[in-house]
Amino acid sequence: MSDKQIDDVTGVSTTGHEWDGIKELDNPMPRWWLWVFYATVVWAVGYAVAYPAWPLINSATSGLLGYSSRAEMRAQLDAIEAEKSGYLATIADSSMDEILADDALYTFAVSAGAAAFRVNCVQCHGTGAQGSAGYPNLNDDVWIWGGTAEDIRQTIAHGVRFEQDDDTRFSEMPAFGDMLDTSEINQVATFVASLSGEQGDADAEDMAAGAEVYADNCSVCHGETGEGDRNVGAPALNHAIWLYGSSVEDIARQVRNPRHGVMPAWQARLGDATVKELAAYVHSLGGGE
Known part of the structure; x- marks a missing residue:
């Protein structure tokens, strides 16, 4: 004889659980839900076999497919570096006028120059290149040595009053x-x-x-x-x-008693390509001629 209780309202048997007068109906799970659940179990087993899944002491199981997210990332980075090196070589071999005339090359140079500027130039010229007392604002159109892209490159490459560079920009106002x-x-x-x-x-x-x-x-x-x-x-x-x-x-x-600012020469430290990228970026700020 079955000891299951039948709910009077729904006619469904209960599980025998009761909480504060509320009884749990023993409804079966939907079939579609069960099939989805079984499919996820099969998928999980297949994934664990095909892909790296189980941790070992110094590594993990490689899986039948031999897939590696690290290898995929490395391949992507290598591809980016290869494309980047192509741009760098072209920039190094091009004049500033040629860089400005090539839209793709110019876009790359300005982006790379902005990154180089944040590392090497913001300490004096500010994060927005706005300068400060004794350090020129690079956004305006006032240039002591000229504001063409080539003028700017020359200044960045060889500096101002930088005695270690024979080609440095040099002027000195007497006292x-x-x-x-x-x-x-x-x-x-x-x-x-x-x-x-x-x-x-x-x-x-x-x-x-x-x-x-x-x-x-x-x-x-x-x-x-x-x-x-x-x-x-x-x-x-x-x-x-x-x-x-x-x-x-x-x-x-x-x-x-005039003050004479000194700007270091960046050619030897950064290389020809990066100097040209910096020149393209500074020229793009709005004050370039």
Whole structure:
């Protein structure tokens, strides 16, 4: 005689389990669910046989197919490196004009240059290449030595005032504190500030005196109107972009005892291809000519 209880509402036998007056019906699982479950068991067994699955002391079972995710990743990396080496060789053998003219090569160079910039250049020029006091902003269109891609490459390759490189960019402003008295320095600083629109409180007499001092001592390098001279690395003075400050006091300090920044030459350290990639990236920031 069966001791199973039948549920009065559904007519289905119960499992005999009861919780707080609630009885569990002994409904069979759906057949489709059972077949799916059996299929997953078969799939799991087949997977464990075909692919690496069971851990050993120093490795794992290799599986009948001999598949390895590490080997697959290595093959992908090798393919990427092979493609990359092709680009690098082409960049090394190409001029900056040729790199800029080839869309695929230029895109690769800018991307690679951005990565190289984050490793080698952000310490001085900032993560956004915005620069800081004494370190040029590379986003604007003001360039002491020129802003073409080739000009930029030359500067990166050989540096500025980097004595270990014979081809370094070199310019040096003399200390006029040894040649001009304090009043003359203040007068010329006031005049130079006026070239970029900073008139200050100077009277006409001081401005005229400053213009005379400028003409006698500064115009030969910086130009009669402060336009600068890239051939000798003399910065323009008739705009509002200043490396060491734009106030009359800042300019006077620079005239009296100028600071000369040094940029290392990167050619020997990074190689020709990476230097060209950096030049392409810097040129792409918006200020390149």
